[in-house]
Amino acid sequence: RKEVEQDPGPFNVPEGATVAFNCTYSNSASQSFFWYRQDCRKEPKLLMSVYSSGNEDGRFTAQLNRASQYISLLIRDSKLSDSATYLCVVGGSSYKLIFGSGTRLLVRP
Amino acid sequence: GAVVSQHPSRVICKSGTSVKIECRSLDFQATTMFWYRQFPKKSLMLMATSNEGSKATYEQGVEKDKFLINHASLTLSTLTVTSAHPEDSSFYICSAKGTSGRADTQYFGPGTRLTVL
Numbered sequence: 001r002k003e004v005e006q007d008p009g010p011f012n013v014p015e016g017a018t019v020a021f022n023c024t025y026s027n028s029a030s031q032s033f034f035w036y037r038q039d040c041r042k043e044p045k046l047l048m049s050v051y052s053s054g055n056e057d058g059r060f061t062a063q064l065n066r067a068s069q070y071i072s073l074l075i076r077d078s079k080l081s082d083s084a085t086y087l088c089v090v091g092g093s094s095y096k097l098i099f100g101s102g103t104r105l106l107v108r109p
Numbered sequence: 110g111a112v113v114s115q116h117p118s119r120v121i122c123k124s125g126t127s128v129k130i131e132c133r134s135l136d137f138q139a140t141t142m143f144w145y146r147q148f149p150k151k152s153l154m155l156m157a158t159s160n161e162g163s164k165a166t167y168e169q170g171v172e173k174d175k176f177l178i179n180h181a182s183l184t185l186s187t188l189t190v191t192s193a194h195p196e197d198s199s200f201y202i203c204s205a206k207g208t209s210g211r212a213d214t215q216y217f218g219p220g221t222r223l224t225v226l
Contacts, residue, residue, distance in 0.1 A: 004152075041200070041220075041222070042219070042220070043202050043217040043218060043219050043220045044153065044202075044217055045217070046214070087152070087153075094158060094166075095141060095158075095206055095215070096143070096155055096158065097143070097153075097155070097204075097215060098155075099145075099152045099153040099154075100152060101151060101152040102152060
């Protein structure tokens with residue numbers, strides 16, 4: 001079983017739509033969680049950290065369910081510029097980051 | 110935000126040659142740097158953790174004699190792919206962790222795309 005699992009997509013949505021991505025992780029001892037965004041042939045960029053209480057940053061909302069070992073990302077009012085691959089990332093020991101394989105989002109006009 | 114650079118951004122080499130990739134933290138001191146590899150449509154896979162002044166720690170399945178890592182200063186780590194072969198063609202990305210701020214925040218370099226002919 002992979003340490004971090006995501007639906008690869010692609011999710012193809014119209015502008016203005018709301019879209020949600022899910023992710024599960026296998027290590028119940030994990031303490032830190034993130035969503036990164038990666039554009040084609042570029043490095044990943046931190047989108048947001050995910051906290052137990054859930055957190056929101058503009059159109060983006062992240063949720064963490066420790067009991068189910070499940071992380072989600074909700075994007076409201078999708079923009080064309082949101083098209084990218086979204087990586088679910090879990091912090092491991094010694095500050096290591098464990099990446100999911102990513103969920104691809106395509107926002108169409 | 111913090112800036113991490115990589116050089117070169119792209120390299121094409123012949124099979125059997127060695128390639129050195131540099132990772133620099135430009136405006137902060139990085140006690141720890143990480144080297145990742147990403148194959149097309151795959152996830153980033155951690156190759157090794159590089160700590161300044163000590164030997165790198167390699168992940169399972171990564172050959173330390175093939176992927177030489179040197180972290181000689183707080184702002185520079187290098188990855189040398191020795192005797193490169195076509196299967197080493199990949200996107201190599203480094204990240205750097207600073208000494209302050211959130212412990213788990215890493216700053217990524219722009220990546221180096223290696224093509225071995």
